[in-house]
Amino acid sequence: MSVVIWSAGKLRGEGEAVATAVDHGLTVGDGVFETCGIAQGQAFALTRHLRRLHRSATGLGLAAPDEDEIRAGVAAVLAAGGLGLGRIRITVTGGPGPLGSNRAAAGSVPQTVLVLGGPAARASTVRLVRVPWVRNERSAVAGLKTTSYVENVVVLARAVAQGADEALLANTVGELCEGTGSNVFVERGGELVTPALGSGCLAGITRELLLEWAGAAGLPVREATPGELPYGVLDEVSAGTARVAITSSVRNVVPAVSLDGVAVVPGELCVAAQRLFDARVGEQIDP
Structure with a gap:
């Protein structure tokens, strides 16, 4: 199964650009993420994962992610992926920034928000x-x-x-x-x-x-x-x-x-x- 991708309010193709080359998450790893397992077609413990995403983002000094936006992305990915999904991956980065470690001025650029769904194997040992x-x-x-x-x-x-x-x-x-x-x-x-x-x-x-x-x-x-x-x-x-x-x-x-x-x-x-x-x-x- 291929990966289901959601960004900026809509589903995207695997070859479609979803981030700029100067995204701070790409250049210096300035971002946070969560991975949820799938149970009964839903993202398991999503509320707890979003709570930790918030803690991680603010712990890095990033703005708190938009929970409503992320939940909408999760719902879209689950609907598109169907029973083939085994995990949901939520990624939030600082958005476009300088090539060095300094960030863009606070509030001057939007965060990059990605929600991906894909298969996952679950072993018993x-x-x-x-x-x-x-x-x-x-x-x-x-x-x-x-x-x-x-x-x-x-x-x-x-x-x-x-x-x-x-x-x-x-x-x-x-x-x-x-x-x-x-x-x-x-x-x-x-x-x-x-x-x-x-x-x-x-x-x-x-x-x-x-x-x-x-x-x-x-x-x-x-x-x-x-x-x-x-x-x-x-x-x-x-x-x-x-x-x-x-x-x-x-x-x-x-x-x-x-x-x-x-x-x-x-x-x-x-x-x-x-x-x-x-x-x-x-x-x-x-x-």
């Missing part, structure tokens, strides 16, 4: 690897979902070259942080524990919902306390004394079946969380 690079929890854009994504491209390419689907990163102080496009949960001691946002990880929508839904369902899922999840906790996963799963908006909750090329067993809590999440998605499209 995941293969993970460790990598030598780290997240900077003190970065100016820590916790923001920006279009400056090339670091993730490089790290994910390393993972794929090693036969994996995703890589897990530490932060600069040696704590477990996140994947290139996912949050991570470690099952140990009868609990499922995820790094706190202070680690520098993204405030994932699936992560957020799993914490809420698990709490309501009585599953022992929580955020880690400071220092509780060092990167070395993955050695326990390799040894079989802990388990690991990742979460993301397209994957939902996915237990790991290998780490660094070595088979590991999906944890009971990881599987229970996966089943709980999948069931709740079927009950509520915009929780």
Whole structure:
């Protein structure tokens, strides 16, 4: 299936121009984005994704995106794409700007707003690897979902070259942080524990919902306390004394079946969380 594209109030062809060559999102990555999974023909948890888009944009110093405009674009893409869609991608950039890092004067240029729809495969398990690079929890854009994504491209390419689907990163102080496009949960001691946002990880929508839904369902899922999840906790996963799963908006909750090329067993809590999440998605499209 081809990608469905919406921009400036209407659907566009794949070969049609939708941004200028001097768009600041293209020249310096000055933009933000969200990806929603599709459930029952709708963008799942769209309100939460738009809320995070707003946080990311204002965190970069961009104007708040026009939510009504984006919702109209999402509706148009869903209607055009039909059952073949698996994900919606919303991108907002600072619009035209100088070739350097400085932006155009505030309010002098319109933002670029794109809504894309396309297919997405959803696997029930995941293969993970460790990598030598780290997240900077003190970065100016820590916790923001920006279009400056090339670091993730490089790290994910390393993972794929090693036969994996995703890589897990530490932060600069040696704590477990996140994947290139996912949050991570470690099952140990009868609990499922995820790094706190202070680690520098993204405030994932699936992560957020799993914490809420698990709490309501009585599953022992929580955020880690400071220092509780060092990167070395993955050695326990390799040894079989802990388990690991990742979460993301397209994957939902996915237990790991290998780490660094070595088979590991999906944890009971990881599987229970996966089943709980999948069931709740079927009950509520915009929780």
